[in-house]
Amino acid sequence: MPVNPTYPGVYLQELPSGARTIAGLPTSITAFVGCFVRGPVNVPVRVFNPGDFERNFGGLDRQRETTYGVTQFFQNGGGQALIVRVAPGGVAASVEMLDDAAGVALVATAGQQIGEASADNPGLWGNNLRLDVDYAAADPATQFNLTVTEIREDAGRALVVRSETFRNLSMDETLTSHAPPVVNDGSVLIQLTQGGSTDRPAVTGTLADAGADPSAATAGDSAIDMTVTIGGAAVTETLEIAGADMPASLPDARALLEGLIRAARPTEPMWAQAAVQLMDGRLRVLLGRNGTDYDPEAVVSFADDTGDLAANLGLAGGAVTENVQQYRLGSPNAALAFRGAAVAGVDDTGATAAALAGSRAARSGVFALETADLFNILCIPEASLLDGPGQVTNLNQVMSAAIPYCEERFAFLLIDPAPDVDTPDDAAGWLDDIATAGMRHRNAAAYFPRLRIADPLNDNRPRSIGPSGAMAGLYARTDGDFGVFRAPAGIIANLRGVQGVDYRMTDPENGLLNPLGLNAIRIFDNIGTVSWGARTLVGADMLSPDWRYVPVRRTALNIEASLMRGLQFAVFAPNDEPLWAEIRLAANAFMSRLFRQGAFQGASPRDAFFVKCDAETNPQSDIDLGIVNVLVGFAPLKPAEFVVLSLQLMNLQAAN
Known part of the structure; x- marks a missing residue:
């Protein structure tokens, strides 16, 4: 703050440096939207490894394509995933816990607290939850203990999967030990609501x-x-x-x-x-x-x-x-001893276009990601399974929501081909269909053919799955090893855990699809299965050359998102040269860092990028409107898609 000198002496004033640091954002946080065995519905949950995925969403399931996509993501190098579960037709298991006078004390529902919201967790899994109540509490006359156990039936035995215990609970909502908030905040298995009674639930046994x-x-x-x-x-x-x-x-x-x-x-x-x-x-x-x-x-x-x-x-x-x-959630017996009515858990009825697309107002489906701070890649594997042969109506309904939303969130979309797209001719026809439906976009890419993996749920027999999950993992691995500016393709871009592909292409067949903007997945001897294309869906030869390549577009998205967040300090600051200088300094430092990492063409920063924010970009008319204009340009690295080797024979006799 300014010094106000009032007495003779030396005064100290600390001045800000004026330097602002713009941090580069992550590039490979992948969001998956689809059906899962369990988990909160329409709530993005962050998972970091297959163990997290197994605990929170039940892992692999043969009826749910997205579960295989998530597994392939981690197997191919993915590090962070946001899982959004949709469950059309799903019902969460619940049970009423009665007091000694047969009044409803508590209602327990399969679910968990996510942030500030209580999220039901539909599915058959909830029928395996059991509750114990005892009065061996600090105050046996008014308090109780609650134990929540998830069991798994194995050869007639009830094996404990996990258990939670909450001690010294009360039914008095004025106390900090009030049962519903204590349990709801701490449990990943159930959510409690208080019934009409203020008495404790009857002890079990x-x-x-x-x-x-x-x-x-x-x-x-x-x-x-x-x-x-x-x-x-x-x-x-x-x-x-x-x-x-x-x-x-x-x-x-x-x-x-x-x-x-x-x-x-x-x-x-x-x-x-x-x-x-x-x-x-x-x-x-x-x-x-x-x-x-x-x-x-x-x-x-x-x-x-x-x-x-x-x-x-x-x-x-x-x-x-x-x-x-024990109180058992979901039991069909309507009333038994001091346990009241119960609702059986029901699995989802399968993905639908409406559920996957969701609603912005309800924050469901794709739009459930509104509550997520950041994601870079979006995969919706089950969208490719919704239509019959030769149809893209349901796929279009999902992607018409997903594509604009990805553009809005600076994210990249991976679209899977339908299972009936078996040959390069089928793939070319599918491209025509999605182009007609408006799915050719600079923020999207597609890969052909589908992958064949060993299915651990079917004695490791081959299973055909869409490539989006594996490719998202490959994107993450390439970003970590080289940077987002490196194309996730080539002999270094091998796909792990993949036995083969549904169709093995030749070079001429690859040459048919590449100019159309569809990326190939190829098998090469001694190399394995690799990604052999790096074009966006506007990367066809006859379309936009600016955003033809995946790494160029993803680099631009990362720069845009990083600068947008990093320049928030400029909002409401005095709009004049001191602010413009701060913006130039911060943006130049950020772009210079990317240049040193090898993200741009050019031998020097002057050749690689520029940042302009001055009186020329900010005329008085814009200043009067409160607008600051910042112009950033960069020379992207483009992949060497075609390597042309020229060979000339030397005529030694003529040289003599």
């Missing part, structure tokens, strides 16, 4: 009545009937207790009862792995959680056969709570 006193039971031999009810079918076992073994305390009773239950049916894991806990001064009985015969909706009840030990343990009569072993 069988919870004895309070005030049990086993020492008050009648002396002598006793027998307790234990009944397990599953789906209306009941099985009862009588647990015999000799008078000499009568427990005198609840800890003794806990150990005795657990031993008797396990011994009643030692060959059935549901019984043999049963647990009896001492919780809040009461007994809690649970069946074996990992048994092959275990059913989470089994209900355990007790009654005295002879003697009164069950009653004195609080397990019979009184206010004993006989609940399901």
